[in-house]
Every structure is written in structure tokens, then in C-alpha cells.
Amino acid sequence: MKERFDIVIVGGGLVGASLAIALDRSGHRVALVEAALPRVETQPSYDERNLALARVTIDGLASLGVWPHASAAATPIRRIHVSRRGDFGSVHLDCVQLGLAEFGAVLPARELGRALLARLGACTRLVRIAPAELVGLDVHADDADACLRTPEGERRLSTRLVVGADGTQSFVRDAVGVEVDETDYAQSAFVTTLTCERPLDGQAYERFTDTGPVALLPLGGRRAGLVLSVASTDAARVAALDDAAFVAFVHERFGWRAGRFSRPGARRPYPLKRTLARALVAGRAVLVGNAAQTVHPLGAQGFNLGLRDALTLAELVEAADDPGAADLLAAYVERRRPDREATTAFSDDLVRLMGNDSAPLRALRSLGFAALAASDGLRRRVALRGMGFRGDVSARALER
Template identity: 60%
Template sequence: MDTDVDVLIAGGGLVGSSLAIALDGCGLSVALIEAAAPRADAQPSYDERNLALARASVNALTALGVWPRVAARATPIRRVHVSRAGEFGALRLDAASQCVDALGAVLPARELGNGLLQQLEQCTTLVRRAPATVEALTPSADRVALRIAGAHGVETLRARLVVGADGTASFVRGACGIGTRTLDYGQTLIVTTVTPERALDGCAIERFSDSGPVALLPLTERRAGLVLSVANDEAQAIAAMDDAAFVAYAQTRVGWRAGRLARPGRRQAHAIRRVLADTLVAPRAVLVGNAAQTIHPIGAQGFNLGLRDALTLAERVIAAARAGGDPGAPELLAGYAAARQEDRDGTLAFSDGLVRLACNPASPLRPLRTLGLVLMDTFTPLKSAAARRGMGFRGTPTAYALGRRP
């Protein structure tokens, strides 16, 4: 069976689902192709994965109707403390000085997934295929034909615009002939949960050292999410440590700002690589989220950047729909790519440059880092700029980032 739609979103993860919700009811027919069957995960665990959401992301999820479904399980980030092990100086950001109640929030990824799933079920015009995958993609002048394999067999969907939201190993990106540039940082990220002696009380702690960055994220019940980067050749041994040895190691990396750490949860390890698409667009196709760029997780920028991708695209597609335009028109896609350039380039430069500068052991960099932290902490314009970027407001924010639909 062949079906025509205006927009087809390949990838039903956090970014793809957010885009589908944003486009629902805009006057266009939209299909969402999800590799996994929709399933609510109602079983919280001590060591589940957590997301640090920028304020702009919280605002956007509020505008999409998702945040009211998950807010009760979120922990506000009211302060951020950034320092470098063994060096003087720190950058301290707080919500009150920016005239907001929180700089962002920490939320279990499971909870955000559940909230998005609930909101997807309220969509009135969305066509969903799950579980299903895109097996082939054939572009033509006015549409792209996609062969979809799913629970009910194989079908062809023809779309005026295909959105690749299908992750780092994006099928859509490859099928469109878009290449990538990859950088292996030689590091592994170990993610777990601990209970610090002193409650973080809404403070996110980020600390750099020669071994890489480490972060503590505030959670409910005095818990903290621990995000620890280690060299690849050490990762297996560190992940295999018993609890006492791992806590002792983590303590040397985190320091004592939160007191003694205890109760480490199950540890998850992820290799850290940067994968950048050579271009964001192809004829009648566009990339968002990790399909467009998978970046170093420093500062938890990945999902926040991907959500801004999706909602910038949504604004432009919705505007085109209201004007009776083509969602896959070359000028629309070129305008989207241009609109994303400042935020994308700035975030990439920040994440890559910061990890290289802050974790470089070269002695001449030490006084420069100290001076930089002191200046940023004491010079109000620099501090406000850092806070604004951290809250996800880089360049011209979308209506969603300001908490409203376009």
C-alpha cells in the first residue's frame, strides 16, 4: 500500500517525538516511524539515566504540553558551580541573578520518554508506524519514496519532506549521501548515581581535571547523577571496580564539595565521539538531533541542541503550511540550515573547545584558566552571557524556547 504524507519523521526518540508533537494539527499530514514499539516504562530505578535540561528546553516542553506531565519528577537546577581540580577560581551561576526560578532541570530520561509518549497519544492527525524501520529512500522532484518495514509488512510512504531524527548512525543521512566527520576523544563516559553526604540543593557541579570532566547533577531524595569521563584504556578497569573502590576513585575526581559519596548505582559506559554531518540538508531531506551532530556530552548540550534543531524546523514548516507552501522546498531547507548555524557552531565550539582547554595538562594554561574563571565569575556581562548560553538561549530563540507555540 502506498501512502502520501507531507512530512515523514524517521526516528521516534526524544527529538523525533518532540518534532511530531510540534507539527500535530498544523494542517500537514505527518508520519512518525519508530524502530521500537511504544511502551511506557513505569519502573523507576536508583541508577537510571538522567537528562540535564536547559531552561529553553523546559520552556519548549511546556509549550508542547509535555512538561506538565513530568514536572513532578524533575529537580530544578538553581545553581551551577564550575571549577578545575588543583587550580584557583570557579564560575558560580545562580537562577536568582538571572531573574528566573531555575536555570534548567534534571529529569530521568525514562520520565521524559513517558511524557512524550502520553502526548503523542493525544495527537489527532499523526500517522505512526511502530515498530518499523526505513529500508530504502528514493528521492524525486516533488517527493521522496520510502520503503517501510514494520509489524504489518512492507509499505511505501511518499513524503514531501523527510526528517532524519534517527540517531548517530542515521540511515536517512547515509541514504541521502551526506558524509560525516568523526573525532574520537579517546574517552569513555561512565554514568551512574550516588548519594552525597550533603544535599546538592539544586546545585549542579562540574569539575575538570587532566583526566577529563566530571559532573554531579541534583536529583530527588538527596541523590545525585554522576557523569564521569575516563581514558578509554582505563574504562574497563574502572567500570569493573567494586563499589568501595569506585566511590574512592570518584571522590578523587569530584572533590569534597558535596561531602563523602556513597551508594553507587549500576554503572553504564559510553564511548565519547563527535560525529558531525557535512551538511544538514539534502533534496527534500533534513537532519536533526544526533543525526545532525553527536557532540561531547560536556555541559549536557546534546539533547538540548537537538531539541532546538527540531523546534526551529517546526516553526519554519508550520509557517510554510499556513502560507500554503511546500515543507520540502529548497528555500525552506536552506533557511533552516542558515538559522541553525550560529547555535550549532557555537555549541560545537563550546563543547569541544572547553574540554580541550579545561582538561589540557599543559602548565602554561593553568594561569590562563584561572584568570578566565575569575573574570567570568566577577564580570557581570560575561557571567550573564555564560548563564544565557547555559539556559539554551543562543542566537534568536524560537517561540517554543520562550514557552509558547508559534
């Protein structure tokens, strides 16, 4: 016998959980299907990454009641330094100089996961199904049928809208026949932490090199989050380095502007690819987060973009009689299109622009750095876009 829902969200990661929380007050009957048990240690996306959360993201999480559970573990970003090895000049963004309170904050994904679980526990209408694996999906004109595999046996759901929030290798996306465009950057990222000689005190760095970007993010005390990209062909060698050799390699790539590093954390390489779904909707299915687009970590836009997906979708469906209606989903696509296209293109273009060591591009980048350094207005516009104020921002992200 089928259980009937208005909305079924497949995927209990950072974006799926956020969407479920946003819809708990919608009046719709909503189910959240989670592959793992709802515990921090069992959810793969609640890991040791350090997320750079844009200002709009923080405001969105506050509107969902999540941020009060996470704010104590967050470190504000108040200054950003951007440079490219071998180029002249650099860009310095200072929130005080630009009349902004802060650009965003750094929060370990595990702490955000803990905050989401705390807020999910307070949801009163949401039905959580975990652990459960989606093994079948049939989308019809008026509804969709989902087949789940659970420890208790098969479970069947009927819903007017199925949301694929199930990551880069999305079962929902494949089941509804949405193809993807994939770009292999031939890079791997090492995500870890370091101890700095002195506290970063709200300072974040983005350093570009011929072999990929290096980001340093402020954490509590003298700890810092590191995202180090290397050529995929060099990933095994870097992974085999001991702590001292790894620190020396980071200094070789990043320099000494943040002082001496020590005590690197555990690390392993993550292959870097861009995966873009060719459509965001198919029948009564919609894709959000990494199921819709997985981008290069450069600029830290992955979760920020995914949360904007979730907030916009929630805003559209909460008052709708039929959350899976074709005109509603078409409106979702149109509202997300400018932000999605601009953010994914910016990330991809920046990887290519900053990774090219040709003399004309070096000169062009240096001129760009000089132009930004000379204009408070231009730097402010760049900062606001990085903070998430682009496209049609959901009202939920502007409530605070």
C-alpha cells in the same frame, strides 16, 4: 501501494517524538516511524541518563504540552559550581544573584520519554508506525519514497519531506549521501546515580580533570546524577570496580565538596565521540538531533540542541504549502547555523581547553575564572547562553 504524507519523521526518540508533537497541529499529514514499540521500556533513548535541561528547553517542552507530564519528576538547577583540578579559582553561578528564576532542571531521560509518550497519545492527526525499520529511501525532486520493514511486511510511503531523527548512526543521513566529520575523544563516560551525604538542593557541579570532566546533577532527596569521563583505555578497569571502589574513585576525581557519596547505581561505559554531519539537508531530506550532530556530554547540550532543531523546523514548515521546498530548507539551515556552530564548537573547545594540563593554559584558565568571579554581567551572559538563549531562538521556546 504508497501511502502519501507531507512529512515523514524517521526516529521516535526524544527529538523525533518532540518534533512529531510540534507538527500535530500544523495541518500537514505527518507520520512518525519508530523502530521500537511505543513503550518506555522498549525505546533505547528513554534510558537512565539524567538530562540537564536548559531553560529554553523547558519552555519549549511546555509549549508542546509535554512539560506538565514531566515537571513533577524534575529537579530545578539554581546554582552551578565549575572548577578544574590543579587550577586556582572557580566559577559560581547563582540564579538569585543573577536575577534569574532557575538555570534549568534535571530530568531522567526515562521520565521525559514517559511524558512524550503521554503527549503523543493525545495527538489527533499524527500517524504512528511502530515497530518499523526504514530499509530504503529514494529522494526525488518533488518527493521522497521510503520503504519500511514491519512485522506485517513491507510498507511504502511517499512524502514531500523526510526528517532524519534516527540518531548518530542515521540511516537517513547515509541514504542521502551526507558525510560526517568524526572526532574520537579517546574517553568513555559512566552515567549513573549516587546518594550524597546531604541534599544538593539545586546545586550542580562541573569538575574538570586531566583525564576528563565529572558532572554532578541534583535529583530528588539526596540522590544525584553522575557523569564521569575516563580515558577509554581505563574504562574496562573502572567498569570492573565494585561499589566501594567506584565511590572511592569518584572522590579521587571529584573531591569532597558535596560530602560523602554512597550507593552508586548501575553503570557502564559509553565511548565519547563527536559526529557532525557536513550538511543538514539533502534534496527533500533534513537532519535533526543526533543525526545532525552528536556532541560530547560536557555542558549537557545534546538534547537541548536537538530540541532547538525540532522547534525551529516545526515553526518553518507548519504554515508552508510545501514543507520540503528548497528555499524553506535553506532557511532552516541558516537559522540553525549560528546556534549549531557555536554550541558544537564550545563543547569541543572546552573539552580540549580543560583537558590540557600545560602551565600556560593553567594560568589562562585561572585568569578566566577570576574574570568571571569579578563580573556579574559576564556570569549572567554565560548563564543565558547555557540556558539556550543563543542564535535565532524559535518562538515556540519563548511562548511560556
